[in-house]
Amino acid sequence: MKPIILSVLLASVAIAQPRYSLVLKGGHVIDPKNQIDAIRDVAISDGKIAAVAPSIDASTATKVIDASGLYVTPGVVDMHVHVFHTTNIPNAWAGDNSVDPDSFSFRGGVTTMVDAGTSGYRNFDQFRATVIDRSKTRVLAMINIAGYGMMTNLMEQDVKDMLPEKIAEVARRNKDVVVGIKSAHFEGPAWTSVDRAVEAGKLLNIPVMVDFGSFRPERPYWQLITQHLRPGDITTHVFRPAVPWFDENGKIFDYLKQARARGVIFDVGHGNGSFVMRNAVPAVAQGFYPDTISTDLHGPSMNKGLIDFPTTASKFLALGMPLKEVILRSTWNPAQVIHHPELGHLTVGAVADITLWSVEKGNFGFRDSLEGMIKGTERMRCEMTVKGGVIEWDWNSISGTDYRKLGPSYGIRPAIDTIVLPPKSN
């Protein structure tokens, strides 16, 4: 008898529960993986995408948000950031310039950040304990081929401490967050840094990202992308000044197209000196789009031309790239590159990482990482960021309630607050 009563009770509770925790109504969904580019409602339940359809009955939803006039996309996967303060040593590189992930992610529509090699095998555990495991942002990581990562520039030159087996050991222990190997800032004449990184990448079956460091005659860039990198490996900072992009007629060199045909990934990695309009404008005009749009976010870059993810993405609108191509290269493409195909799309059952954007029209200026600027007429602004079904950023408070409708007890903590009125003045 008893079990039957219990199950009846449970059934009635289930009916009373809202079916969805959140419904986004009437936004323009751009979900490149599922080839959706249309007005759709999006429903969330248990932190996952529950439905995407032209019309969803929201009467049982806990919260409904009017997304009309906004674009609704997967949460951004920014594949190149620096979020691990390694040291205060004066000549440190990006490690010392790192920023706190949650302070910069959600406000820019970013739900997943990939730290690009700020830590090495010697300090990865510290990075994990102090940043990765403490952030609301999903922080994934590429391990630097240099033992101490970007602690100082000198350590990034220490080929004796570029040890693929050691990296593999750390990476295997942290399989859930390690997505690649990084080689960066290398100044030597040999290919040691790149080739050791590729060796580690082979041991782990994960991609390698190369910041080519100094461009030297002994190891030309064309050899990096046509010979040393494997399909699926990443060349970041693709629009940096020293990359030879154009022949004497202004046409894109064939070696770049050959590398792309081999499957090498071209990543933006805007940063503090790695994105010049002189390369980006004609490359995009000739149809050579970067595969992934990333910021190379760190202290010095965000206070200069980079600014943030929405600004970086807006630069590509100004260069003439359609919005849905920008979204593809900010979500589904990077998710695949880092072998996390569960991210970067709005498929039913996927984690509910979602960004709502407005695209403002006006007269805007966009600066590269040097002095170059171009004008544009559109600027993306992150209106709302949802991670795992939770609203983490809401620029215009579209999820809020008019305070007059909340009643006199709103915000008062019944267990500890007592309102004591002042004495009457008369």
Ligand SMILES: [Zn+2]
């Ligand atoms: Zn970087």
